[in-house]
Amino acid sequence: MKFVDEFRDGALGQKVAAQILGVVEPGRHYKVMEVCGGHTHSIYRYGVDDLLPENVELVHGPGCPVCVIPMGRVDDGIAIARRPGVIFTCFGDMLRVPGSNGTLLDAKAQGADIRMVYSPLDALRIAKAEPDREVVFFAIGFETTAPSTALTLMRARAEGVENFSCVCNHVTIVPPLRALLESPDLRLDGFIGPGHVSTVVGARPFEFIPADYGRPVVIAGFEPLDILQAIHMILAQLAERRCEVENQYARVVPYDGNPAALAAMADVFALRPHFEWRGLGFISQSALRLSDAYADLDAERRFPVPGVRVADPKACQCGEVLKGVIKPWECKVFGTACTPEHAIGTCMVSPEGACAAYYNYGRFARDRVLS
Amino acid sequence: MTDCDPREERCITCGDVGVEMRVVRVEDGLALCEAEGEQREVEVALLDAVSAGDLLLVHADVGLVKL
Numbered sequence: 448m449k450f451v452d453e454f455r456d457g458a459l460g461q462k463v464a465a466q467i468l469g470v471v472e473p474g475r476h477y478k479v480m481e482v483c484g485g486h487t488h489s490i491y492r493y494g495v496d497d498l499l500p501e502n503v504e505l506v507h508g509p510g511c512p513v514c515v516i517p518m519g520r521v522d523d524g525i526a527i528a529r530r531p532g533v534i535f536t537c538f539g540d541m542l543r544v545p546g547s548n549g550t551l552l553d554a555k556a557q558g559a560d561i562r563m564v565y566s567p568l569d570a571l572r573i574a575k576a577e578p579d580r581e582v583v584f585f586a587i588g589f590e591t592t593a594p595s596t597a598l599t600l601m602r603a604r605a606e607g608v609e610n611f612s613c614v615c616n617h618v619t620i621v622p623p624l625r626a627l628l629e630s631p632d633l634r635l636d637g638f639i640g641p642g643h644v645s646t647v648v649g650a651r652p653f654e655f656i657p658a659d660y661g662r663p664v665v666i667a668g669f670e671p672l673d674i675l676q677a678i679h680m681i682l683a684q685l686a687e688r689r690c691e692v693e694n695q696y697a698r699v700v701p702y703d704g705n706p707a708a709l710a711a712m713a714d715v716f717a718l719r720p721h722f723e724w725r726g727l728g729f730i731s732q733s734a735l736r737l738s739d740a741y742a743d744l745d746a747e748r749r750f751p752v753p754g755v756r757v758a759d760p761k762a763c764q765c766g767e768v769l770k771g772v773i774k775p776w777e778c779k780v781f782g783t784a785c786t787p788e789h790a791i792g793t794c795m796v797s798p799e800g801a802c803a804a805y806y807n808y809g810r811f812a813r814d815r816v817l818s
Numbered sequence: 819m820t821d822c823d824p825r826e827e828r829c830i831t832c833g834d835v836g837v838e839m840r841v842v843r844v845e846d847g848l849a850l851c852e853a854e855g856e857q858r859e860v861e862v863a864l865l866d867a868v869s870a871g872d873l874l875l876v877h878a879d880v881g882l883v884k885l
Contacts, residue, residue, distance in 0.1 A: 565878070567878065568878075588878075591836075591877050595878035595879060595880040598861050602861075646836070646882045699885065700883075705864055705883070707865075
């Protein structure tokens, strides 16, 4: 398949791995964070880390949209889903994210009308087909997904669909990166930038990382060779004492993103003053709510919600995993009490979560195959 | 395409996954697109001049980039 086969070529992978070996300084330990959960998944699916030198460590970032949803927001969703007359819609992974008293899947088993959808557009179709029911879409995701919600709300408005509303949990990528860079317990040498978020926001929003923090960023695609090449580009910048934003994924990502998507988001959303991220705590201006112009489609204004902050389970160390401070297998409950079937923490729920990626691909401890 | 079972390869909607889809036809601002034998209606309001045969990067039923 075009754009796929050529980026999975094993022989080319070995060549790039050799180039990486050529730019690392022996004795120096490098920590490179892949921001996006999609990259984490690809790294373990294809064994990209096995091709890296021992002194290049990949640290998994907070870019899995399911993993950063705090328990209190799940509780809010369940409270709406349990209301008579409501059809509650969400992406599949959200169904299994634990709240303080069970998951949306549990609520569905107890009788709530909760349906998995592939897109907000699917949820709008349900609303049009069931005009006597209130259809609520539980929106999650970074800037990749936010335009889909924005366009659907614009369409609902244009078509006069009044029984449709949205719980907006969309988050933005830059504030948590800044929070990580300010974190005293984490030293990073560079970032693999998120590929598909950047199709919307472009590369420009990441320029603060080299400018303010002196760390290189390379925006990367999701095939194994994309990721290997991005790692090489980061390490080459470090070797050459350069520090800038580079775009490895130029075949898809325009440097300035998608202006129409940004305009739709600006119309439909407004920044929340602060938002709680699982494991990272409250981060200023890091999430979106519906703008005043779309307040009538805001489910949080249409229905009462508890809005209570719930502390994460004590045994769960998702916070440290999301910050890259510990590896998933270092968590006390990894693979024992916490598995994809019975997740305690969100990082084990989504296939893009670091814990699920480690678990599903058998990375139960540091057992790298070195070439 | 997968659902969100963690044993499956990837959830196509929850994360930042883009799916390459070929446009079959465009009607009322929505494009009928096809990938791996499955067809979906895709919002193309963010892209200029989409027509049959175009290859799009699609996320959550929205075309983000024309490839």
